[in-house]
Amino acid sequence: MSSGSDEPVDCERLASERATLEREYPLAGLPRVRDVLADATGTLRARVAFARDGQGRAIATVAIEANPRWRCQRCGLPVERTLASRSVVEFVADERTEVPDGDREPFVAPGGRVRLADLAEEEFLLAAPLAPSCDEPERCARAPRPAPQSVAAAPATRRPFDGLRDLLQKTDRT
Numbered sequence: 001m002s003s004g005s006d007e008p009v010d011c012e013r014l015a016s017e018r019a020t021l022e023r024e025y026p027l028a029g030l031p032r033v034r035d036v037l038a039d040a041t042g043t044l045r046a047r048v049a050f051a052r053d054g055q056g057r058a059i060a061t062v063a064i065e066a067n068p069r070w071r072c073q074r075c076g077l078p079v080e081r082t083l084a085s086r087s088v089v090e091f092v093a094d095e096r097t098e099v100p101d102g103d104r105e106p107f108v109a110p111g112g113r114v115r116l117a118d119l120a121e122e123e124f125l126l127a128a129p130l131a132p133s134c135d136e137p138e139r140c141a142r143a144p145r146p147a148p149q150s151v152a153a154a155p156a157t158r159r160p161f162d163g164l165r166d167l168l169q170k171t172d173r174t
């Protein structure tokens with residue numbers, strides 16, 4: 001396994017060769033992935049096995065594994081949880097191309113070329129939990145809370161008739 005270069009690879013040639021490529025990426029180097037995480041520590045390992053289906057279409061099985069630190073959507077604490085996922089993608093010329101097999105994800109490969117980092121990142125985003133959480137209510141409850149707003153600063157504590165009473169008193173005085 002090597003970090004490899006990030007140059008686009010030729011899907012058609014690799015599909016004909018039935019090549020399997022392995023890469024490892026620091027999560028810090030994948031901007032779309034970083035957005036859903038508590039921080040950018042950890043790595044994303046990817047294995048892409050190119051092949052051709054019965055009709056000769058270029059496809060690949062993309063398998064990923066990562067050990068990211070997610071941000072709990074309830075308390076904000078980082079939660080370390082392994083993500084492992086696998087999908088079959090079919091390389092298409094553009095977004096309008098229909099993929100006949102519903103089990104496959106279309107993946108746009110302009111000019112028949114694709115960046116392995118993009119494949120790995122897409123698979124990560126497909127598999128990522130929508131709302132990661134601690135799965136332990138006690139842990140969420142122990143999380144440090146943001147300081148409560150000072151009561152004096154909250155306008156809701158002002159009684160609604162204060163203004164009216166001031167007005168009436170002024171009226172009495174005249």
Ligand SMILES: [Zn+2]
Binds near residue numbers: 072074134139140143
């Ligand atoms: Zn939590």
